Amino acid sequence: MAVAQTDIETLATADKPRGYWSGVGRRFLKDKVAVAAGCVAGGLILMAIFAPWVAPQDPFDGTMIRRLSPIGTEGYPLGADELGRDMLSRLIYGARLSLFMGVTPVLIAFVIGSAIGIAAGYAGGWVNSITMRVLDVFYAFPSVLLAIAISGALGAGILNGLLSLTVVFIPPIARVAESVTTAVRKLEYIEAARASGASAFTIVRAHVLGNVLGPIFVYATSLISVSMILAAGLSFLGLGVSPPNPEWGLMLNTLRNAIYVQPWLAALPGVMIFLTSISFNMLSDGLRSAMDIKQ
Amino acid sequence: MLIFTARRIAYTIPIMLGVSLVCFALVHISPGDPLVSILPPDASVELQEQLMAIYGFDRSYPEQFFRWLGRALQGDLGNSIATGRPVTSEVMNAVGNTLILAVTATIIGFTLGGLFGFVAGFFRDSWIDKLASTLAVVGVSVPHYWLGMVLVIIFSVELGWFPATGAGPGGSSQWAWDWEHMSHLVLPAVTMSVIPMGIVARTVRALVADILQQEFVTGLRAKGLLDRGVLAHVIKNAAPTALAVMGLQLGYLLGGSILIETVFSWPGTGFLLGQAIFQRDLPLLQGTILVLAMFFVILNLVVDVVQSALDPRLQRG
Amino acid sequence: MSDAILSAHNLVKHFNAGGWGAARKVVRAVDDVSFDVAPGETLGVVGESGCGKSTTARLLTHLLPSDRGEVRFRGRVAGTEVPLKEFRRHVQMVFQDSYASLNPRMTMLDAVAFGPTVHGVDQPEARRRAGALLERVGLDPARFGPRYPHEISGGQRQRVNIARALAFDPDVIVLDEAVSALDKSVEAQVLNLLTELRRERGLTYIFISHDLNVVRHISDRVMVMYLGEVVEIGPTADLYTAPRHPYTEALLAAMPSLDPDRRTMEAPLQGDPPNPIDPPPGCRFHTRCARAFGPCPGTAPVPALVGRRHLASCHLNTVKEAAE
Numbered sequence: 043m044a045v046a047q048t049d050i051e052t053l054a055t056a057d058k059p060r061g062y063w064s065g066v067g068r069r070f071l072k073d074k075v076a077v078a079a080g081c082v083a084g085g086l087i088l089m090a091i092f093a094p095w096v097a098p099q100d101p102f103d104g105t106m107i108r109r110l111s112p113i114g115t116e117g118y119p120l121g122a123d124e125l126g127r128d129m130l131s132r133l134i135y136g137a138r139l140s141l142f143m144g145v146t147p148v149l150i151a152f153v154i155g156s157a158i159g160i161a162a163g164y165a166g167g168w169v170n171s172i173t174m175r176v177l178d179v180f181y182a183f184p185s186v187l188l189a190i191a192i193s194g195a196l197g198a199g200i201l202n203g204l205l206s207l208t209v210v211f212i213p214p215i216a217r218v219a220e221s222v223t224t225a226v227r228k229l230e231y232i233e234a235a236r237a238s239g240a241s242a243f244t245i246v247r248a249h250v251l252g253n254v255l256g257p258i259f260v261y262a263t264s265l266i267s268v269s270m271i272l273a274a275g276l277s278f279l280g281l282g283v284s285p286p287n288p289e290w291g292l293m294l295n296t297l298r299n300a301i302y303v304q305p306w307l308a309a310l311p312g313v314m315i316f317l318t319s320i321s322f323n324m325l326s327d328g329l330r331s332a333m334d335i336k337q
Numbered sequence: 338m339l340i341f342t343a344r345r346i347a348y349t350i351p352i353m354l355g356v357s358l359v360c361f362a363l364v365h366i367s368p369g370d371p372l373v374s375i376l377p378p379d380a381s382v383e384l385q386e387q388l389m390a391i392y393g394f395d396r397s398y399p400e401q402f403f404r405w406l407g408r409a410l411q412g413d414l415g416n417s418i419a420t421g422r423p424v425t426s427e428v429m430n431a432v433g434n435t436l437i438l439a440v441t442a443t444i445i446g447f448t449l450g451g452l453f454g455f456v457a458g459f460f461r462d463s464w465i466d467k468l469a470s471t472l473a474v475v476g477v478s479v480p481h482y483w484l485g486m487v488l489v490i491i492f493s494v495e496l497g498w499f500p501a502t503g504a505g506p507g508g509s510s511q512w513a514w515d516w517e518h519m520s521h522l523v524l525p526a527v528t529m530s531v532i533p534m535g536i537v538a539r540t541v542r543a544l545v546a547d548i549l550q551q552e553f554v555t556g557l558r559a560k561g562l563l564d565r566g567v568l569a570h571v572i573k574n575a576a577p578t579a580l581a582v583m584g585l586q587l588g589y590l591l592g593g594s595i596l597i598e599t600v601f602s603w604p605g606t607g608f609l610l611g612q613a614i615f616q617r618d619l620p621l622l623q624g625t626i627l628v629l630a631m632f633f634v635i636l637n638l639v640v641d642v643v644q645s646a647l648d649p650r651l652q653r654g
Numbered sequence: 655m656s657d658a659i660l661s662a663h664n665l666v667k668h669f670n671a672g673g674w675g676a677a678r679k680v681v682r683a684v685d686d687v688s689f690d691v692a693p694g695e696t697l698g699v700v701g702e703s704g705c706g707k708s709t710t711a712r713l714l715t716h717l718l719p720s721d722r723g724e725v726r727f728r729g730r731v732a733g734t735e736v737p738l739k740e741f742r743r744h745v746q747m748v749f750q751d752s753y754a755s756l757n758p759r760m761t762m763l764d765a766v767a768f769g770p771t772v773h774g775v776d777q778p779e780a781r782r783r784a785g786a787l788l789e790r791v792g793l794d795p796a797r798f799g800p801r802y803p804h805e806i807s808g809g810q811r812q813r814v815n816i817a818r819a820l821a822f823d824p825d826v827i828v829l830d831e832a833v834s835a836l837d838k839s840v841e842a843q844v845l846n847l848l849t850e851l852r853r854e855r856g857l858t859y860i861f862i863s864h865d866l867n868v869v870r871h872i873s874d875r876v877m878v879m880y881l882g883e884v885v886e887i888g889p890t891a892d893l894y895t896a897p898r899h900p901y902t903e904a905l906l907a908a909m910p911s912l913d914p915d916r917r918t919m920e921a922p923l924q925g926d927p928p929n930p931i932d933p934p935p936g937c938r939f940h941t942r943c944a945r946a947f948g949p950c951p952g953t954a955p956v957p958a959l960v961g962r963r964h965l966a967s968c969h970l971n972t973v974k975e976a977a978e
């Protein structure tokens with residue numbers, strides 16, 4: 043699961059017409075796959091928000107009589123889990139924690155990583171070198187290993203899971219932010235801004251941010267898919283979310299022993315993870331090509 | 338070349354130091370007294386202090402770090418809290434199993450992905466090209482631990498073709514190249530091969546498409562000449578990058594195999610790591626991660642050096 | 655010369671060109687450059703590509719830190735005696751690439767208004783002034799103010815860049831190839847604008863260009879650079895009619911005539927300039943100089959006064975036996 047590093051400096055230095063965003067919107071809407079992926083992702087988010095209204099039953103309420111009822115049982119369209127709780131409702135409620143655990147680390151890492159990368163890129167020189175060498179240390183760990191190492195050391199829990207995933211995603215985002223910022227910093231309009239006597243902070247705010255945040259953000263969205271898989275993976279290992287909370291990775295874990303009894307029921311939570319991950323992935327791809335960022 | 342290699346090695350040393358620092362820190366970010374898991378609950382204060390001194394926990398962090406590093410350099414990673422055996426031997430046993438799995442998966446993923454990418458690059462925008470790019474997206478989007486479960490459901494539970502867990506008959510953890518053992522390898526290796534397959538397919542496709550657009554090749558193609566010369570040219574030019582991708586992927590698989598090994602109870606490093614986490618066996622956790630990360634760093638180094646030997650243009654910068 | 659508005663004193667800038675320790679290589683982009691500019695004057699700077707013109711401009715405007723030497727504004731050292739922020743209000747710069755020097759995400763009005771806001775002018779006032787300046791450089795603020803860089807032509811963009819520099823109400827503007835990328839007719843218009851503005855506001859220009867015709871047209875004095883050094887500096891008329899350095903002579907001889915039919919592809923000089931990483935010893939020009947003699951390969955010539963405000967660095971002017 044490589045956190046693929048994309049060369050997206052081109053966007054920051056490329057033509058950015060007015061109506062750039064409307065152009066992006068137009069191109070995006072033409073891309074049927076991306077639009078479909080966007081609808082699925084949006085649907086999943088809505089489902090998470092409105093879970094109490096969408097879910098037919100209480101996701102915590104189970105009876106042992108119904109445990110591992112098969113898919114298609116009356117009143118339990120997707121069956122019931124190992125404690126007799128309605129699968130459909132748990133899958134719907136599961137979207138809440140699963141999406142939260144998958145998306146939040148990327149968002150936090152986007153903020154922190156951008157800040158580090160932009161500061162290093164704009165400062166240049168030895169500040170840049172040192173920052174990048176430190177980040178290289180984190181690059182020396184495959185992302186899965188790093189996430190598991192940190193949350194393994196910290197122990198189970200939502201907060202620890204979020205923390206470890208955030209640490210995993212800061213370095214790649216910072217690296218992209220640094221390369222985009224370094225490319226922008228060399229442009230003459232930044233020199234012109236420096237010739238105005240503006241402070242570094244003002245220049246970054248007025249001239250750098252607007253030109254680098256877009257590409258960094260697109261890169262960050264491409265990480266959501268990885269983050270979803272990793273977050274659920276942590277819970278699958280017993281790190282991250284703990285029972286009885288509905289979360290897809292955790293559900294896969296607890297249903298794992300049931301694969302000989304109700305194999306397809308046990309696989310259901312993974313379908314949700316897959317669906318989320320692939321729709322975010324395609325959404326991000328669509329965004330990238332709509333914004334004309336070359337790979 | 339020599340200078341490049343030396344520079345690359347010199348650059349790797351601080352990284353390794355940083356990696357060990359992170360591994361060292363792992364134990365110290367973990368909540369609670371580092372001795373909690375070894376101490377009997379009714380341990381006296383004296384015993385506690387005695388143990389603190391024996392393990393060196395009473396010293397300053399830098400001192401602890403360098404003592405730990407010094408021992409690690411001599412191959413001593415401490416003892417597992419759960420089994421009491423040396424971490425080094427536990428990890429080394431497991432590494433072999435993980436390598437078997439990861440190398441097999443890399444070979445499968447690389448062969449299939451390369452083949453797919455090659456064909457897709459040759460016939461741009463054909464159905465096979467579309468299939469290859471779909472495969473690439475699926476490959477990076479699928480939660481591989483779930484894919485493993487699905488394969489178990491299909492091929493073990495429903496069809497009964499392959500065993501679902503373990504690395505050999507009767508929970509054997511000693512690998513052998515016989516049919517019994519190999520049949521255990523099939524499902525986890527196939528599952529794992531999906532991870533690099535998509536990326537390899539995408540890379541090879543781009544490479545092949547790129548090379549085919551070079552003038553000399555387009556000229557030959559226009560004449561309807563797609564002889565072995567062109568094929569050799571394409572392969573020769575695509576090989577360094579493809580190899581580098583393969584090397585890096587192998588590294589990712591080594592480090593990322595934990596979830597798949599857990600699904601299949603494959604007795605490798607990932608499984609070991611899972612146990613370490615479950616039993617809060619911090620020395621084992623730390624040692625396993627250190628070894629895996631070092632593997633990854635060294636593999637990166639080797640890939641860089643080999644790649645630049647194949648393609649000297651890369652030696653600059 | 656204490657009446658100079660801007661002066662350079664022994665500026666040195668070497669760029670790293672790879673290597674470590676003893677093997678470290680440097681590009682001697684600017685090597686001990688000194689000159690001064692009087693208020694209201696236009697100093698032209700010419701020289702082959704890579705001779706260090708742009709680097710000099712960036713050192714003058716303190717966009718690059720110099721390795722040695724200093725820049726003085728009205729006799730006071732920039733960066734210490736004159737705080738940088740104040741210095742920047744007085745000394746502005748216009749770059750060659752009109753497109754790259756404008757933020758693609760900023761409207762023209764905001765681009766011009768940005769500078770004054772940095773110096774404490776409030777937003778509405780800065781925008782009002784920016785509108786007036788756009789008007790002054792010949793762009794209707796209602797039409798061009800809300801546009802983005804890619805939506806206007808190169809000549810119009812360069813007008814915006816000039817307006818942006820003017821927004822500081824500066825005393826000196828360094829123009830680095832500011833008209834070089836423009837079509838001939840547009841170039842003439844922008845040059846006229848620059849001439850008008852200079853008269854109107856009493857501006858001082860440092861005008862960098864590789865086009866000797868344009869430099870002759872606009873400059874009061876001209877400075878000739880070769881491999882990071884000033885080889886000759888003097889009043890335009892004197893320098894063009896009676897150059898005192900063989901390099902200037904060669905440049906002028908190769909100068910494209912204004913008659914387009916005679917503007918041939920002739921290179922200004924035979925061969926490329928030597929590598930600035932390892933400049934030749936002695937007179938840096940001796941490898942290409944048709945008149946090189948005895949001392950040239952061994953001893954570097956020093957600047958000598960050869961006329962009123964006219965300096966040249968060539969042994970021909972100082973060594974006796976050179977008088978053939």
Ligand SMILES: Nc1ncnc2c1ncn2[C@@H]1O[C@H](COP(=O)(O)OP(=O)(O)OP(=O)(O)O)[C@@H](O)[C@H]1O
Pocket residue numbers: 669670681682683701702703704705706707708709710864930
């Ligand atoms: N940032 C830099 N790093 C390394 N070398 C540089 C840098 N900037 C300029 N140089 C080198 O310094 C020398 C002088 O460059 P400079 O841009 O000042 O020349 P110039 O006279 O403006 O040329 P041109 O007419 O092409 O604009 C060149 O050899 C150039 O390669």
Ligand code: SF4
Pocket residue numbers: 899900901937938939940941943944945946947950955967968969970
């Ligand atoms: S000093 Fe010698 S080499 Fe240099 S320009 Fe004068 S005559 Fe030519």
Ligand SMILES: [Mg+2]
Pocket residue numbers: 707708709830831
């Ligand atoms: Mg220049």
